[in-house]
Amino acid sequence: MSKFMRSFAAVAAISALTLTGCGREEEPPAxxxxxxxxxxxxxxxxxxxxxxxxxxxxxxxxAEQLFNEDLTEAGYEPDVQFANGGVSEQxxxxxxxxxxxxxxxxxxxxDGGQLGTQLQQAEDAGITVIAYDRLLTDTENVDYYVAYDNxxxxxxxxxxxxxxxxxxxxxxxxxxxxxxxxxxxxxxxxFFDGAMSVLQPEIDSGNVVIVxxxxxxxxxxxxxxxxxxxxxxxDTLLAGNYGSTELDGVLSPNDTxxxxxxxxxxxxxxxxxxxxxxxxxxxxxxxxxxxxQYSTINKDTRALVDHTIEMVNNLQSxxxxxxxxxxxxxxxxxxxxxxxxxxxxxxxxxxxxxxxDDPTLGPxxx
Ligand code: BGC
Numbered sequence: 553m554s555k556f557m558r559s560f561a562a563v564a565a566i567s568a569l570t571l572t573g574c575g576r577e578e579e580p581p582a583x584x585x586x587x588x589x590x591x592x593x594x595x596x597x598x599x600x601x602x603x604x605x606x607x608x609x610x611x612x613x614x615a616e617q618l619f620n621e622d623l624t625e626a627g628y629e630p631d632v633q634f635a636n637g638g639v640s641e642q643x644x645x646x647x648x649x650x651x652x653x654x655x656x657x658x659x660x661x662x663d664g665g666q667l668g669t670q671l672q673q674a675e676d677a678g679i680t681v682i683a684y685d686r687l688l689t690d691t692e693n694v695d696y697y698v699a700y701d702n703x704x705x706x707x708x709x710x711x712x713x714x715x716x717x718x719x720x721x722x723x724x725x726x727x728x729x730x731x732x733x734x735x736x737x738x739x740x741x742x743f744f745d746g747a748m749s750v751l752q753p754e755i756d757s758g759n760v761v762i763v764x765x766x767x768x769x770x771x772x773x774x775x776x777x778x779x780x781x782x783x784x785x786x787d788t789l790l791a792g793n794y795g796s797t798e799l800d801g802v803l804s805p806n807d808t809x810x811x812x813x814x815x816x817x818x819x820x821x822x823x824x825x826x827x828x829x830x831x832x833x834x835x836x837x838x839x840x841x842x843x844x845q846y847s848t849i850n851k852d853t854r855a856l857v858d859h860t861i862e863m864v865n866n867l868q869s870x871x872x873x874x875x876x877x878x879x880x881x882x883x884x885x886x887x888x889x890x891x892x893x894x895x896x897x898x899x900x901x902x903x904x905x906x907x908x909d910d911p912t913l914g915p916x917x918x
Contacts, residue, residue: 593870594655600864601649601679602632603642605662605686608734608777609808610833611853612660615684618857619658626861639666646670650677656864658684663736664883665689680867684860687738689883696873697881697890698860700851702739706746708897709803709828712847713747714754716826716899717801724759726800728825729789731782731813732772733805738883743805743830744769751803763793774805779812786816794822801826807836810845832898832906837913840900850896850906859891 602619604612616632623630631649635642639662649657650673657679661667664687671693674681681694688694717726728751733740754760755767766772766789774782782804790799799817802825804810810829817824829836830849839845866873877890898906907913 593868596627596868597629598655598868599629599631599649599653600656600658601646601652601654602630602658602660602684603646603649604632604634604660605642605737606636606638606776607634609806609831611685611831611851614853615660615857618854619860622857622861623864626865628864635662639663643667643670647673650674650679654679656680656682656867658682658860658864659688659694660684661686661688661737664738665736667691668693682860682863683888685739685856687881687883687888689738690885691883692885694883694886694888696863696875697888698856698863699739699890699892700849700856700895701877701892702742703746703749703880705830705849705851705895706743706748706805707750708746708849708895709743709805709830709847710747710750712828712897712899713801713803713826714750714760716828716846720826721800724754726760727763727794727798728760728801728803729764729786729799730762730767730772730803731774731785731805731809732769733809734775734777735770735773737777740773740805741769744772747803747805763797763799764789774809777806777808779808782809783812783816786813787820790816790820790822794820798823799825802828804828806830807833807845807848810836810848811839814839814844830895832910832913834912837898837903837907837916840898840903841916843900847897847899850898851893852910855893859893863891 600623604616607613619632620630633645635645642662647670657674668691671681671691675693683694683697685699687697732744802813804813804827807829810827813827824844826846828847829845832848832850836845836848863873875889875891877892879887881888881890904916907916
């Protein structure tokens with residue numbers, strides 16, 4: 553998470569191990585180092601449940617495919633479900649995974665605070681719960697969190713916005729607007745906070761101006777991560793604040809919303825601002841190479857799924873799980889031991905290199 557919190561991670565690791573086990577009685581004592589104590593394992597061919605949210609970005613669609621293929625290859629019986637119908641559909645899917653006897657539940661929640669009943673049932677059935685990409689909140693019954701470092705994603709977006717505006721225009725003040733993700737997704741606030749940690753000093757000094765004055769998370773949110781909601785809000789912001797005023801930059805939390813924002817600005821006939829993104833979506837990487845969208849964030853889904861399956865393997869064999877951030881993710885009830893991967897900022901300058909080995913995006917030419 554933040555550099556400040558990271559520096560605590562190593563020191564806190566050992567004490568956190570004793571506090572954050574999965575709550576099973578047969579836990580062996582934690583071993584000094586990066587590990588997490590686990591219980592005695594389960595059968596090799598066990599069923600593994602993977603509950604995914606709505607298809608709000610390409611990363612989730614790829615995750616479905618990879619979990620199905622790679623869990624099968626590893627000898628498990630995957631039960632991978634999307635909940636396009638919303639929260640109650642996801643609740644039902646998790647119920648049926650529990651009934652079907654899964655040993656591990658991997659959950660990418662639509663709303664991480666709405667699964668308390670199901671996760672209690674999972675705990676009662678002795679199932680280990682891994683929050684995948686999005687934190688599960690307000691529950692004791694989540695054992696681990698695996699994700700890209702969300703705060704760092706926000707920091708990289710905030711810095712990219714500043715860098716991009718400086719490249720386009722050497723001197724400020726710069727006029728910007730802020731967009732955040734869906735408030736039911738715990739990541740949205742963390743992305744926003746990370747970005748604001750970089751932007752706030754520039755706002756305070758007057759070098760960056762939020763022309764609409766809409767500077768809080770609540771004002772910036774985009775319900776359901778829906779492109780049409782971001783586009784509508786951008787239309788309104790432009791109509792109300794940018795008659796003859798230039799717009800230099802927009803903080804966008806992901807690629808889907810970045811493209812919606814650019815569509816709105818184009819529709820209003822204004823010069824394109826610097827717009828950030830996240831997820832390395834095909835259309836956004838194209839847009840970056842064409843010099844339209846400024847940046848995205850590379851969070852390789854394959855690496856995240858690989859690490860999750862490694863965690864499942866450790867649980868299966870009763871080995872320790874590696875935790876590299878034991879104390880950043882307080883879910884309101886407990887601190888969830890996390891394994892975080894590093895995100896990478898991508899602009900036109902490093903896209904070819906960043907996606908050189910990506911079967912969907914590479915090779916790219918400038
Ligand atoms: C993910 C992002 C994604 C967003 C919308 C977030 O929880 O971390 O990568 O853009 O959901 O799907």
